[in-house]
Amino acid sequence: MTELFGFWWEWLPTLLSGLQLSLAVTAVALLFGIPLGLILALGVQSKRAVWHVLSLFIIETGRGAPALILLQFTYFGLPSAGIALSSFVSASLALAWCTGAYTSEIIRAGLDAVPHGQKEAAAAIGLTDWDALYFVILPLALRVSVPPLFGFAILMLQASSLCFAIALPELVSQAYVIGSNTFQYMQILLLAGLLYAVICIPATIAVAALEARLGRHTD
Amino acid sequence: MMLEILQSIASGIPLSIALTIVAFVSGAVLGMPLCGMRASNAQPVRVLSGALVLTLRSIPPIVWLFFIFFGLGADFIQISPFEAAALGLGLITAANMAEIYRGALTAIHPGQWEAAAALNLPPLYRFVDVIGPQLFRIALPSGATYAIGLLKDTAIASTIGVPEIAFEAYHTSQRTFHSLDVYAVAGLFYILISLSLAALTRWADVKLRARVAR
Amino acid sequence: MSDSTAIRRGEPLLRLAAVHKRFGTHEVLSGIDLRVSAGEVVAIIGPSGSGKSTLLRCINQLEPPTEGRVLLGGVAVEAGQELSRAELTQLRRSVGMVFQSFNLFPHLTVLRNVSLAQERVIGRSRKEADAVSMQLLSRVGLADKAQQYPGRCSGGQQQRIAIARALALDPKLMLFDEPTSALDPELGLEVLAVMRELAENGMTMIVVTHEMHFAESVSDRVIVMADGRIIEEGPSAEVMRNPKTERAKRFLQAVNDR
Numbered sequence: 001m002t003e004l005f006g007f008w009w010e011w012l013p014t015l016l017s018g019l020q021l022s023l024a025v026t027a028v029a030l031l032f033g034i035p036l037g038l039i040l041a042l043g044v045q046s047k048r049a050v051w052h053v054l055s056l057f058i059i060e061t062g063r064g065a066p067a068l069i070l071l072q073f074t075y076f077g078l079p080s081a082g083i084a085l086s087s088f089v090s091a092s093l094a095l096a097w098c099t100g101a102y103t104s105e106i107i108r109a110g111l112d113a114v115p116h117g118q119k120e121a122a123a124a125i126g127l128t129d130w131d132a133l134y135f136v137i138l139p140l141a142l143r144v145s146v147p148p149l150f151g152f153a154i155l156m157l158q159a160s161s162l163c164f165a166i167a168l169p170e171l172v173s174q175a176y177v178i179g180s181n182t183f184q185y186m187q188i189l190l191l192a193g194l195l196y197a198v199i200c201i202p203a204t205i206a207v208a209a210l211e212a213r214l215g216r217h218t219d
Numbered sequence: 220m221m222l223e224i225l226q227s228i229a230s231g232i233p234l235s236i237a238l239t240i241v242a243f244v245s246g247a248v249l250g251m252p253l254c255g256m257r258a259s260n261a262q263p264v265r266v267l268s269g270a271l272v273l274t275l276r277s278i279p280p281i282v283w284l285f286f287i288f289f290g291l292g293a294d295f296i297q298i299s300p301f302e303a304a305a306l307g308l309g310l311i312t313a314a315n316m317a318e319i320y321r322g323a324l325t326a327i328h329p330g331q332w333e334a335a336a337a338l339n340l341p342p343l344y345r346f347v348d349v350i351g352p353q354l355f356r357i358a359l360p361s362g363a364t365y366a367i368g369l370l371k372d373t374a375i376a377s378t379i380g381v382p383e384i385a386f387e388a389y390h391t392s393q394r395t396f397h398s399l400d401v402y403a404v405a406g407l408f409y410i411l412i413s414l415s416l417a418a419l420t421r422w423a424d425v426k427l428r429a430r431v432a433r
Numbered sequence: 434m435s436d437s438t439a440i441r442r443g444e445p446l447l448r449l450a451a452v453h454k455r456f457g458t459h460e461v462l463s464g465i466d467l468r469v470s471a472g473e474v475v476a477i478i479g480p481s482g483s484g485k486s487t488l489l490r491c492i493n494q495l496e497p498p499t500e501g502r503v504l505l506g507g508v509a510v511e512a513g514q515e516l517s518r519a520e521l522t523q524l525r526r527s528v529g530m531v532f533q534s535f536n537l538f539p540h541l542t543v544l545r546n547v548s549l550a551q552e553r554v555i556g557r558s559r560k561e562a563d564a565v566s567m568q569l570l571s572r573v574g575l576a577d578k579a580q581q582y583p584g585r586c587s588g589g590q591q592q593r594i595a596i597a598r599a600l601a602l603d604p605k606l607m608l609f610d611e612p613t614s615a616l617d618p619e620l621g622l623e624v625l626a627v628m629r630e631l632a633e634n635g636m637t638m639i640v641v642t643h644e645m646h647f648a649e650s651v652s653d654r655v656i657v658m659a660d661g662r663i664i665e666e667g668p669s670a671e672v673m674r675n676p677k678t679e680r681a682k683r684f685l686q687a688v689n690d691r
Contacts, residue, residue, distance in 0.1 A: 072388070077403070201277045
């Protein structure tokens with residue numbers, strides 16, 4: 001047992017630096033992906049055919065293709081079209097694409113949950129469509145969307161582990177490299193798993209509590 | 220050239236589908252006792268199963284697959300990439316299906332349990348004849364959505380060398396240097412399989428509803 | 434704020450000409466003709482599904498009519514005409530609307546509910562808008578609720594706040610869509626009192642209502658609708674006591690028997 005802890009202690013800093021990168025790429029993906037999700041949610045409802053089709057295309061590809069394929073598409077694929085990106089940028093791009101596609105559905109559900117009377121009242125007092133969206137509809141929609149968005153953020157941290165496949169030295173890549181150098185795969189993967197669990201388990205419990213609390217106060 | 224790319228990626232389709240089916244079926248079955256434990260009257264059982272579900276869901280699939288394939292596989296047991304992937308994804312599926320069953324259970328009107336009990340049906344038959352069929356129908360849409368997600372997760376098996384779609388795509392791209400087309404095609408294959416799976420579910424759902432309506 | 438088209442009491446304010454509204458193949462309004470003068474209070478009664486609410490929504494274009502024409506304060510809107518943003522804003526400014534289910538914005542304070550449109554639609558400063566809002570809230574007797582959220586107010590209070598919100602842009606015409614139907618009778622009374630005060634001060638009002646007493650005592654004119662048409666119309670006391678058409682008789686009989 002002490003041997004295991006000694007091994008962990010030795011490699012923990014390396015894994016933590018990997019975890020830091022995992023968190024960074026997740027944060028960037030969410031930072032760009034969630035606004036993209038909002039734009040896509042509005043785009044799908046647009047009466048302009050171009051916006052509608054374009055939004056639908058981004059959503060369906062982002063949700064339909066595995067995140068791993070999106071990552072490889074941006075990292076290995078785009079260079080053959082003359083666009084070479086670093087593994088961090090391609091990872092951010094692919095995961096933001098994925099985030100936009102999934103969160104557009106979450107946000108759309110929130111928009112749909114806003115009672116029709118609120119939209120009518122906003123129109124009746126003369127607000128423009130944009131003002132109605134900004135001051136009335138979005139704040140109400142986000143109340144519904146925030147818990148599932150947090151839930152999605154947890155999934156995204158997990159999905160960032162796929163960046164292993166494009167040589168981004170995040171948590172799993174670090175663990176894998178240590179494993180192949182020391183042949184102690186099991187021990188190091190256990191520690192990597194623990195690090196994910198330490199973040200994701202409390203976060204999952206917190207999101208469930210938030211959901212329950214907001215669910216009580218729906219008016 | 221394009222034809223060659225198509226062919227070589229398509230050669231991964233059977234294993235992607237097979238892995239999805241094996242993981243889903245074993246997970247759907249294992250999920251039942253797990254869901255039962257989650258609803259148990261004994262607190263230790265409830266807490267333990269809850270912790271198991273949380274842990275399985277909180278650690279990324281790739282970590283589970285590596286742990287099983289490189290960790291267990293190196294030191295303890297002989298395990299093929301496919302078996303490791305099926306085991307890992309099956310366990311994760313079990314945790315998720317247990318949650319889906321649990322959601323479906325709460326959606327069944329309490330009157331149904333009371334009615335089944337009032338009829339003096341033995342507990343097993345209460346489940347098999349009254350609750351089970353309703354549970355299945357309620358869980359079907361979320362189960363199908365999960366299965367489609369699982370299909371996409373099988374791409375992760377490429378990292379431990381299961382020659383499915385993503386694996387074939389990677390090697391085709393290394394060989395042909397047409398990476399953009401290769402990954403676009405691979406993505407398209409996943410989308411097409413997902414769409415067929417979704418269509419199949421809708422068909423099954425309509426059938427099931429029709430049977431109830433009759 | 435300039436109001437070049439100030440309208441004096443008794444002058445024509447609203448005119449609907451042959452207004453039809455169809456949802457798909459279902460015709461909800463089948464040729465409505467209606468004139469309302471400034472300062473007039475018109476009650477619209479009739480069985481549910483007769484098109485009363487849709488009629489109100491056609492006036493402020495929440496539901497654009499399928500056919501016909503709506504003239505409000507000298508501005509005509511033909512069915513099918515695409516209104517510019519400015520025209521629509523002008524129209525919505527001059528028409529206030531109060532809904533059956535209040536539709537206050539639950540995430541904004543009472544004050545903000547009343548102020549929002551003043552700032553965004555007519556460009557009042559926050560300070561000015563808040564001052565006007567406080568006056569309006571005092572007028573409906575709820576100045577003390579300004580900093581609360583609507584969810585903390587009773588239904589009657591919410592509806593009075595909704596009236597204050599609708600008054601905030603100085604409308605020429607107020608539309609009320611069954612304003613007391615969602616309220617307990619006692620809470621309904623406080624709303625009716627506010628509406629009575631508005632009527633006495635010369636506000637032009639069209640009120641869809643089931644409150645027969647209100648229709649008779651406050652409104653100048655009663656309109657009875659059935660199946661998307663106006664089947665009877667006239668001075669309140671006359672229509673309520675001696676309806677001429679069989680259909681109107683039946684409806685009023687049924688209401689009185691309750």
